[in-house]
Amino acid sequence: MTDQGQVVQSLQSDTQETIRTDLRAWILSIGNELLTGRTPNGNFTWLAHRISEAGGRVVGGSVVPDDEDAIVHALGEASRFANLVVLTGGLGGTPDDRTRPALSRFTGRGLRFDEGAWQIVRRYARQLGLSEAEESLRVQALLPEGAEPLENPIGSAPGIWLKTPEAVFVALPGVPAEMRAIFQESVLPRLQREWRLMRVLQWTFRTAGFVEAHVQKCIPEEVVAEVPDSVEVGFYPNDILVDVVVRAPEHQADSGRALAGEIRKYLGHRVYAEEAGVALAAVVGEALRMRGYTLALAESCTGGYLAHCITAIPGSSDYFVGGVVAYHTEIKERWLDVPQRVIHREGVVSEAVARAMAENVARQFGADCALATTGIAGPSGGSTTTPVGTVCIAVVTPGQTQSTRVWLGTDRLEVIRRATIIALEWLRRQLEGLPDADLIQAWMNLPGEQKR
Amino acid sequence: MTDQGQVVQSLQSDTQETIRTDLRAWILSIGNELLTGRTPNGNFTWLAHRISEAGGRVVGGSVVPDDEDAIVHALGEASRFANLVVLTGGLGGTPDDRTRPALSRFTGRGLRFDEGAWQIVRRYARQLGLSEAEESLRVQALLPEGAEPLENPIGSAPGIWLKTPEAVFVALPGVPAEMRAIFQESVLPRLQREWRLMRVLQWTFRTAGFVEAHVQKCIPEEVVAEVPDSVEVGFYPNDILVDVVVRAPEHQADSGRALAGEIRKYLGHRVYAEEAGVALAAVVGEALRMRGYTLALAESCTGGYLAHCITAIPGSSDYFVGGVVAYHTEIKERWLDVPQRVIHREGVVSEAVARAMAENVARQFGADCALATTGIAGPSGGSTTTPVGTVCIAVVTPGQTQSTRVWLGTDRLEVIRRATIIALEWLRRQLEGLPDADLIQAWMNLPGEQKR
Incomplete structure (x- = not known):
């Protein structure tokens, strides 16, 4: 692995200005279900991301079956290249869980009953009303000599932190939620102490409603070319x-900040959040809440997905009144008062119908704002003038109704999802008084006219 | 890896009756983007699944950076344990693509320009109007001596099949669509010839509404213990x-079929489909369609997710009329005619309210069947008598209304998802005239009373 020297140097030459860290990690994933392709190895990707983000370097990874010899061999390989080995899986209390004995055998440290680990297991057992005498529980309190148990806030098996002269070994459960919780709460702080990790600064700009190539084009190439x-x-x-x-690494904070500022400027009103993990529906929700506005929905082709995105956000009942999924035309007529003659004249997939749906649901539900969708999600139901993927969207904000007709592709779930995102982003822009021409124009092409 | 002997034997002792195959595969994933966690390793999971399905056994996998030394070392490790090594990534024409030189160095077979490979590359270049003189294209026609090029129907880089006395090495591009196409069209047939793969038969039983431990308990241990x-x-x-x-491998088809029959019997009415990948909402949709019934929804705590699951199925407009997401109490009263006195007397999260919601939406929307949910998805809004996670569900089928009160956990999205699954499964059972006591009883415990 010749390229390690390029970004990783040993702590011997440590100067706060030039080095990053000597944390070289190996991720060892244990489980037959991974090798049969039954379960995707999401744990690997998540851990690799977290360790990289923290300034460490993941030098490799391996996947092995629930087999003690295989784990022991893989530990040998891993510790040749890495000074941190993170194991996932095989930590439960059944006989096919081999991580504890394998770690013990590889490091030559016998398994002993650990009181701290037992407290973690016992608390969980009590919560669930399990008998503490169960062998499968007691086995989870066995740790290699010198190891520390790591708090598991969700499940029974404590994580393991074992520091040896050669490497630090961290064993985590394979259940993703438990693995993540233990890593965030107990492993990451220890890694930061152990390796004096230099912080990598990060600026995130979230955009909605555009494909990647479109977002890239917003930023002139020379802006990126000039930075270190x-x-x-x-x-x-x-x-x-x-x-x-x-x-940017901490010592390049100024360059990073300057570049982030430039990019923020070019992305402009397209940025709906500057923090990773913030959902578009949560931002729209905040925009409504701040203004004291309420929201109603009238969905046809999005079929409830828009409502689901809104109500997935905790506290959405503060601003979301309710919605109608008007799948059949009759429901649009009788429940949303869309005039039959409008449907006959303009077609059920038309801006006029979308506007009527949005305006009427707002009035009937007594909401300040509304969104409506009507379209052809496919695979059938399309025509020459209204091909599969055609969606009309309407947005009502106090005193104003906007509508558009867009073409969103040919995959049913993609059409549903894109229509939802565009509707939410459009409402956000309306509420915040931002331009919207770019958002609508990006989707005005019909099939065949589409450019990549 | 001591457990290989249990299911894998060498071809020396080949008799059609007793052996499966001696195909032992190792998947070697190459790419810096995997190690930073930027890209999930979907190729690994896909390949592991395909190879297992074909009757091979994946004995391990590893992930290494775009680095020649690292790839060479990993090839050594892989071929210690496996007789088939599948590499993905690093096959392009840029200097950081190191798979070709690494494979050449490891096997001691020099790279030579291959006319067959060049035909594949050139055809792609012409399609895209690229100049054939480009160095990055010519490099993709270099193969280790004795290797065969594999047709790439999508991209430029041919795959590589290289058989040595120690192992077969297969190199595929990292782009998932190209990797999959080459594997299906060129690799799988060669594997079947090379290892005389025996078909593995498979029986799938899908259940909904129960946790894994509960499903396991339906099947007596001795049923599984007796089979080969x-x-x-x-x-x-x-x-x-x-x-x-x-x-079951083909030569154990009878034992497999007998066991599958037993398991099918014990799972009984809990099986909603006998084919992988069939969605519960699609099965419910078919049950409605067969009977000529229509469906309406009245959702509170599931907030549109039930409607989304129904409408995600193509053709659902044949039976799904529409729904009301009655998030605010006022919408329940004014739009679904839930009497105010019932809400005051029983509480908004009550079976009486759920029944009124379901019956009224069915009547108003003119539907034969209806589902309704009202509950506390959390994180806030709970009380001692109605803790977070409490959900009331009602099912209307022609001439009958059923309702229940269940407790589904404390995570908002989990409560939404579980309520949706239970409602759909309940409707399926009602439509098909199946028992439902087990489904409801599994969720009657309140927090603290929960057993695993």
């Missing part, structure tokens, strides 16, 4: 939700 | 959606 190599810009798309992330 | 070792039963939970899968 250690400052990075990344684009992380989840279809039409794209995060732009700037990263 | 090569017949396997697996439980694959996604919270309260649990698949039970029986697998």
